Structure formats: structure tokens, C-alpha cells
Amino acid sequence: MYAQLPMAPEPSTPGNGVNGVALTILIVLFLIVTVMGFMASRWRRADSMESLDEWGLGGRSFGTWITWFLLGGDLYTAYTFVAVPAAMFGAGAVAGFFAVPYTILAYPIIFFFMSRLWSISHRHGYVTSADFVRGRYGSRSLSLAISITGFVALMPYIALQLVGIQAVLEVAGVGGSDNWLAKDLPLLIAFAVLAAYTYSSGLRAPAVIAFVKDILIYLVIIVAIIYLPSKVGGWSHIFDAVHAKTEVPPKPSKPGYGPAAPFVDTVGPKAQWAYVTLAFGSAMALFMYPHSITAVLSSKSRTTIRRNASILPAYSFVLALLALLGWVAIAAGTKPIGLDGKPNAQLVVPQLFEDQFPDWFTGVAFAAIAIGALVPAAIMSIAAANTFTRNIYKEWIRPNATPAEEAKVSKLTSLVVKLFALLFVFTMDKQNAINFQLLGGIWILQTFPAIVVGLYTRWLHRWALLAGWAVAMIYGTWQAYGIKSPATKHFGGSTDTIPVIGELGYIALTAFAINVIVSVVLTFVLRAAKAPEGVDETRKADYFVDSDDPRVQRYDADPYDGVPPDGKPA
Amino acid sequence: MSDHENPDQAPPANTGLLWFAGILLLIPMLALTPVGWYAKKDPELWGFPFFVWYQLMWVFLCSACTMAAYSLVKKARPHVPMRTSASLDAEDDR
Numbered sequence: 001m002y003a004q005l006p007m008a009p010e011p012s013t014p015g016n017g018v019n020g021v022a023l024t025i026l027i028v029l030f031l032i033v034t035v036m037g038f039m040a041s042r043w044r045r046a047d048s049m050e051s052l053d054e055w056g057l058g059g060r061s062f063g064t065w066i067t068w069f070l071l072g073g074d075l076y077t078a079y080t081f082v083a084v085p086a087a088m089f090g091a092g093a094v095a096g097f098f099a100v101p102y103t104i105l106a107y108p109i110i111f112f113f114m115s116r117l118w119s120i121s122h123r124h125g126y127v128t129s130a131d132f133v134r135g136r137y138g139s140r141s142l143s144l145a146i147s148i149t150g151f152v153a154l155m156p157y158i159a160l161q162l163v164g165i166q167a168v169l170e171v172a173g174v175g176g177s178d179n180w181l182a183k184d185l186p187l188l189i190a191f192a193v194l195a196a197y198t199y200s201s202g203l204r205a206p207a208v209i210a211f212v213k214d215i216l217i218y219l220v221i222i223v224a225i226i227y228l229p230s231k232v233g234g235w236s237h238i239f240d241a242v243h244a245k246t247e248v249p250p251k252p253s254k255p256g257y258g259p260a261a262p263f264v265d266t267v268g269p270k271a272q273w274a275y276v277t278l279a280f281g282s283a284m285a286l287f288m289y290p291h292s293i294t295a296v297l298s299s300k301s302r303t304t305i306r307r308n309a310s311i312l313p314a315y316s317f318v319l320a321l322l323a324l325l326g327w328v329a330i331a332a333g334t335k336p337i338g339l340d341g342k343p344n345a346q347l348v349v350p351q352l353f354e355d356q357f358p359d360w361f362t363g364v365a366f367a368a369i370a371i372g373a374l375v376p377a378a379i380m381s382i383a384a385a386n387t388f389t390r391n392i393y394k395e396w397i398r399p400n401a402t403p404a405e406e407a408k409v410s411k412l413t414s415l416v417v418k419l420f421a422l423l424f425v426f427t428m429d430k431q432n433a434i435n436f437q438l439l440g441g442i443w444i445l446q447t448f449p450a451i452v453v454g455l456y457t458r459w460l461h462r463w464a465l466l467a468g469w470a471v472a473m474i475y476g477t478w479q480a481y482g483i484k485s486p487a488t489k490h491f492g493g494s495t496d497t498i499p500v501i502g503e504l505g506y507i508a509l510t511a512f513a514i515n516v517i518v519s520v521v522l523t524f525v526l527r528a529a530k531a532p533e534g535v536d537e538t539r540k541a542d543y544f545v546d547s548d549d550p551r552v553q554r555y556d557a558d559p560y561d562g563v564p565p566d567g568k569p570a
Numbered sequence: 571m572s573d574h575e576n577p578d579q580a581p582p583a584n585t586g587l588l589w590f591a592g593i594l595l596l597i598p599m600l601a602l603t604p605v606g607w608y609a610k611k612d613p614e615l616w617g618f619p620f621f622v623w624y625q626l627m628w629v630f631l632c633s634a635c636t637m638a639a640y641s642l643v644k645k646a647r648p649h650v651p652m653r654t655s656a657s658l659d660a661e662d663d664r
Contacts, residue, residue: 093609093621097621097622097625100625100626100629101602101625101628104598104602104625104628104629104632105598105599105602105632107632107633107636108595108596108598108599108632108635108636108639111595111636111639111640112592112595234617235616235617235618236617238617239617239618239619265619266609266610266611266619266621267605267606267609267621268609269606272605272606272609275605275609276602276603276605279602280599302649303644303649306636306640306643307640309636309640310633310636310637310639310640311633313629313630313632313633313636314633316629316632317626317629317630320622320625320626320629324622539577539578540577540578540579540580541577541578541579541580541581541652542577543580544580544581544647544649545652546649546651548651549651549652550652
């Protein structure tokens with residue numbers, strides 16, 4: 001396939017052993033970040049780190065720029081750096097470039113509701129979205145459903161961050177040994193370091209490291225996007241090379257697996273619904289992930305969120321350039337071949353950097369991707385730990401847990417969660433992590449009605465929401481199970497025929513539509529039957545408060561603003 | 571006495587401006603929906619197909635829209651701190 005491409009100035013030379021210079025720079029930058037991670041616990045230090053507000057939300061004190069870095073660090077993960085260009089390289093525009101409208105659409109959507117979520121959480125001391133659902137609907141079961149969905153959806157996401165680090169290490173030439181310990185040792189070390197400073201510094205660690213990460217990433221991408229096109233023959237040549245690839249028919253797949261989709265450089269008539277639904281569905285799902293909500297709630301004021309909605313698109317721009325690197329790699333004739341000798345599109349961006357850049361800059365780029373994995377992995381494990389502590393441990397196991405105990409449980413859970421992700425990466429095929437991540441996206445969108453609609457109205461009945469969630473989860477999982485691809489027999493993709501409309505669309509959005517329909521219909525039924533509605537502990541004005549307003553602090557046992565804890569029975 | 575002291579009511583706001591902000595936020599969504607219209611090669615810009623540069627352009631336009639919406643919303647519903655917490659903490663018997 002590559003032989004047909006116009007000759008590249010420097011064709012790829014994969015498998016040329018360990019890149020010593022790049023690896024050294026990667027290690028040095030990694031060490032700097034590690035020190036910063038440990039020092040972070042002293043930054044904006046509170047009297048005590050022993051509460052979820054401090055450990056898990058950084059004292060709810062982050063201003064506009066820190067929040068910007070944190071949210072950016074959160075949403076643009078190592079996996080984004082690996083997967084988006086890989087999709088552009090391997091499958092083309094529909095699979096890869098939808099990430100651009102997706103990240104553009106995410107911000108107007110969060111502008112609508114995230115400031116409300118911030119206000120209500122600030123007022124009532126909510127740490128997770130399930131906390132909000134619990135308070136709003138007075139429903140433990142709905143809250144449990146939301147928290148389990150979030151927790152389970154995060155697991156493969158954390159695992160994928162480790163896959164991102166692995167991709168970099170593989171291209172740098174580390175980890176090729178047959179000995180499993182030598183092969184996995186670098187990842188094990190990275191993991192141990194990450195676990196240690198997350199444990200000691202909480203959310204402050206990724207907040208500090210996110211600065212370094214983003215500066216490196218911006219630097220690398222901007223240099224890459226200016227330097228590489230001129231090296232491979234200019235943008236026109238790149239788009240021509242990409243177009244030439246569309247003429248090549250896809251390889252037939254093995255029997256029993258799904259057919260390979262042809263490579264496309266634009267969105268054909270059959271894929272238009274898929275493109276739009278993927279963009280909208282992913283944008284709606286993005287801020288339902290517990291780690292996005294953690295980053296939002298850690299900001300110090302309501303306006304911080306809205307201001308961020310207008311400066312976060314800077315990341316969308318970088319993401320678009322990054323996606324285009326997948327196409328630059330096509331023109332450059334990059335051959336992403338793993339240490340096992342098999343072609344692996346996931347390695348395309350690291351391989352492109354190694355081929356085209358001097359070794360020292362390759363090292364910087366590798367560090368950007370590896371550190372880019374640490375920040376989201378830390379935030380995700382903190383978010384998962386907070387969810388477990390608040391909505392499972394405190395709600396169901398130890399209702400009388402003190403804030404210090406909560407912080408302790410959360411710290412330990414963050415370790416367990418990461419250990420689980422590590423096991424996932426070591427014992428299972430990488431394809432599984434990707435499949436589960438796709439499934440996680442479908443699941444997490446099903447929490448949207450309870451959370452977002454709940455921010456505006458309590459009209460939907462809590463049991464109807466629970467039923468809608470359950471039906472959509474089963475439908476989404478079942479649909480995704482049936483999707484074959486050349487790589488896997490199940491969970492091979494996230495688009496399927498939409499019932500009634502008959503076009504190809506994102507399964508998550510179809511499931512979401514079913515979720516809403518079930519919720520609305522059952523709400524009418526349950527209201528007619530006068531089913532108990534539960535107690536709403538929120539008041540309308542709570543949705544508009546800012547940082548200078550007093551807190552009700554249902555959960556906060558350290559009422560430093562002089563307001564006694566709300567004694568209202570839940 | 572302003573309305574915002576009633577905890578069961580939203581603070582007063584200029585609804586017209588809020589609607590305007592909402593429309594501004596809808597514009598990028600509407601602009602990115604007709605894929606069939608923008609999924610084409612021409613007109614090119616500096617060698618970039620229309621499909622690519624149209625979507626890149628919306629990164630900036632969307633940012634402008636949310637920025638404008640931000641200042642509109644701030645104007646439409648300026649934040650007035652709650653005067654007392656006592657009235658808000660009062661139990662309601664719903």
C-alpha cells in the first residue's frame with residue numbers, strides 16, 4: 001500500500017533499536033515531573049489534606065488558568081495523541097476527524113449546564129455527579145446507578161492511558177525483551193511513580209503537572225505542524241497522498257470478522273449521520289465522565305467554568321492539527337511496526353516523530369505523550385476513587401464515615417483503581433481496552449438525563465430515570481456486542497444502523513434517545529400512579545450561587561464559614 | 571428587597587439577553603450539523619480542503635460565540651450574593 005505513495009524524503013526505518021538520546025530526554029523530563037508531583041501537596045496547602053474537598057478537589061480553589069490546564073489535561077489524553085491520528089492514518093476522516101466537531105460542540109454544551117452543576121455542588125458540598133443525583137431526587141438507587149456507570153466507564157479509560165505510554169516506549173525501543181519483567185518494567189515504574197504522588201498530593205499533583213504537559217504538547221504540535229509539511233512536500237501534496245490512499249481497496253478480512261471499511265478522506269453520503277451523531281454524542285458524553293466533573297468542581301468560582309468554555313477551544317485547534325499528523329504520516333510513508341514485527345497503526349505518531357525529528361526533539365515529543373498520560377490517569381483515578389468513597393462506601397457501607405476516613409478510603413481506592421488498570425493492560429489484549437473504552441462512552445452518556453435534565457427540572461420521575469438508564473445500558477451494550485471489525489468479533493465499533501431512520505449512527509446516541517423516551521413515558525405513568533417522588537434537598541436559588549455565598553454543607557464537617565451542617569434528614 | 575432572597579425563585583434576569591446568549595451557543599451546533607454540505611474538497615484554502623478548513627474555522631468562531639455568550643449572561647444575570655443564609659436554610663415542607 002505504501003509503495004504507491006509518492007516518495008518521501010526520509011522513508012520510515014522501523015525497528016532500529018533503542019533510541020538512546022530520545023529515551024534519556026524522556027526519562028529526565030519524567031523525573032522533573034515526578035518531583036513536581038510530590039511537591040504539589042505543599043502548593044496552596046490547606047490546614048489538612050484529610051478530606052475529599054482537599055485531596056479529591058484541590059480545596060475547590062483553582063482559578064481560570066489552572067482549571068483550563070486541568071480540563072485540557074483531562075480531556076486531551078495520551079490516548080487522544082495515539083488514537084486520533086491512528087484513526088486518521090488507518091481509516092480516514094469519519095473515524096478520526098469527527099473528534100474536531102466533537103470537541104468544538106462540547107463547549108457550548110457545557111456552557112449551558114456546567115455552571116449550574118458547579119453552583120449546586122458548591123452549595124451542598126457535592127463531590128461527584130452521583131452526589132447531586134442523590135440530593136436532587138432523594139434516590140439512593142438512581143445515585144448508585146450513576147456512580148457505578150461512572151466508575152466502570154473510567155476503568156478502560158485509565159487502562160488506555162497506560163497503553164499510550166506503552167506506545168511511546170515501544171517506538172523508543174524499550175520493552176521488546178521476551179522476558180515479561182524486562183518488557184513491562186518501564187511501565188511498572190511509571191505506574192508506581194504516578195500512584196505514589198497521586199496518593200500523597202491528590203488533585204494538586206495533576207494540576208501542577210498539567211502545566212508542563214501542555215507546554216510540551218503545544219510546543220511539539222506547533223513545531224510538528226510547521227516543520228513536517230514542508231519536509232514531506234507541503235499540504236497540497238499531503239492531501240493528494242491521502243486522496244491516493246482512498247483509491248486503494250481495503251484488505252479482505254479473516255473469516256468470521258467484520259469487513260474492513262475503505263479509507264476515506266472526507267465524509268461520504270452514507271457516513272454523514274455517523275459523523276454527526278458521533279460528534280454530538282461524544283460531546284454530550286464528555287462532561288458526564290467523573291474526571292471531567294472533578295476538574296469542573298475543583299474550580300473556585302462559577303464564572304471560572306463559563307470563562308473556560310470560551311478558552312478551551314484552543315485545545316480543539318491543537319487536536320485538529322494532531323489529527324492531521326495522521327495524514328502527514330501517510331505522505332511521509334511512515335511504517336508503524338511494533339516490536340513484535342506486526343504493523344500497528346497506534347504507533348504512527350511516535351514513529352513519525354522518530355523518523356522525522358532529530359533525536360533530542362523526539363525525546364521531548366515522547367515525554368509530552370508520556371506525561372500526557374500521567375495527568376489524565378491521575379485525575380481519572382482520583383475521580384473514580386471519589387465516586388467509590390462518596391457514593392458506595394459512605395452511602396452503603398459506612399454512613400458515619402468522617403471526612404478524614406473518606407480521604408483515606410479515597411486514597412487507597414485510587415491505588416486499587418490504578419492497579420486494576422495495570423493488570424488490565426498486562427493481562428488483556430490492547431484491543432480489549434479499546435473495545436471497553438468504546439463501550440464506556442456508550443454507558444456514560446446514559447447518565448445525561450438524570451444529571452443534566454435534573455439541573456433544570458425535577459419533572460422526570462426518579463424511577464422513570466432509573467428504568468430509562470437500565471433499558472439504554474442493555475440496548476447499548478447489546479448493540480455494541482454485535483459489531484464486528486477486522487480486528488475483533490465483538491465490540492468492534494460504535495456505530496450501527498439507527499432503528500426507524502435506517503442510517504448508520506452512534507449507538508450511544510440511539511441508546512440515549514431510547515433512554516429519554518422511556519423516562520418520559522414512565523414519568524407520565526408514575527405520576528398518574530402517584531408514585532413517591534422523594535425529597536429534593538436543593539432549592540432553586542442554589543443553582544445560581546457563586547463562591548461568596550454561604551454553603552449548606554450537607555457533607556462538609558468542617559464548616560469554616562460558620563454555617564452549621566444541615567441536619568435535615570435526607 | 572429583590573427576588574433572589576426567595577430561595578425558591580431564580581435570581582432576576584434579563585430573559586431577552588439570556589435567549590440571545592442561547593442562540594449564540596446554538597450557532598456552532600447548527601453550523602457543524604450539515605456534514606453533507608461541508609464534506610467536499612473545494613474551495614481549497616492554502617491547499618487545505620474545504621472539509622478541513624471549514625471545521626477549523628469553527629474552532630475560532632465557536633470560541634467567539636461562547637465568549638460573547640459569557641459576557642451577555644454576566645450582564646443578563648449579574649450575581650448578587652445571598653444576604654442571609656438563615657432564610658435559605660429554613661426547612662420547606664414539600
